[in-house]
């Protein structure tokens with residue numbers, strides 16, 4: 001195992017942060033797998049999962065059972081990790097800019113433009129190498145001008161040539177769920193099943209230039225662009241794994257999640273040994289555009305009547321919003337049927353507040369599909 005330290009651009013005189021990456025196995029000896037946790041720095045279950053995963057990877061490396069390279073970044077956001085305000089940890093948006101740490105990653109399709117076309121051929125494997133080389137060159141051209149930009153640039157530079165990228169997040173209160181891009185569904189299915197995902201949300205570019213889609217999106221977009229001319233493989237399965245709710249930071253869960261990730265790596269052929277049987281799928285994937293976010297009709301105390309993981313039928317009352325001055329009790333109903341996969345953690349709702357999400361089967365939204 002090799003530890004690499006990456007200095008971030010210093011935002012201020014007399015202080016400098018760094019990002020640490022842990023590299024297991026041999027580069028170029030097989031697939032490259034990249035995992036990071038807590039890009040939203042107050043989402044901590046992934047940090048504990050990667051703590052457990054690191055021990056397992058070290059043992060596999062020592063026994064010679066690691067057949068590829070695994071890069072682990074357990075603390076993907078040292079900027080946000082240090083952001084507290086009046087005893088509250090606020091790790092989703094950078095204080096300095098207000099920007100979401102998981103937005104505004106490079107648009108590789110735009111960066112590559114027409115530069116690669118003359119180098120493409122009928123060989124998909126060679127095309128993959130050409131595209132990765134061009135991605136690397138494009139990243140070297142970028143000169144980050146802020147600490148946040150240097151964080152994004154460092155993370156993408158570590159991950160852009162990986163075959164699998166897993167970005168570990170969590171929601172407020174939630175069941176295990178996974179976001180990935182629809183063209184990668186076949187590659188993602190073993191991951192979803194080993195993790196026990198209770199919702200799988202699929203998109204083809206959800207509009208936010210998130211970390212995962214910056215890395216996976218290029219490949220299917222180029223495959224479509226050059227269809228019938230040059231074969232382009234889906235060379236980077238990238239997924240945002242939502243490790244349940246933000247307080248579900250427990251050794252038994254994290255240990256099991258790490259073991260499940262190792263099972264997935266065995267299935268991918270990155271870890272030697274007998275491939276574990278694939279567990280049954282716990283859900284059918286659904287379109288992200290079919291996910292309904294229920295909102296508060298007015299301000300009040302929020303009372304959930306249904307739990308994360310419950311199957312909701314269209315018309316079911318999921319929550320009530322109660323104004324104790326007028327004694328108005330408003331039922332909040334789902335208009336789609338599906339799993340209630342995530343809900344908020346604060347029990348006072350301002351008018352219009354997002355309350356919870358239901359994974360409907362039929363796409364009804366379009367355009368920008370992510371939250372703030």
Ligand SMILES: [Zn+2]
Nearest residue numbers: 040043169170
């Ligand atoms: Zn997150």
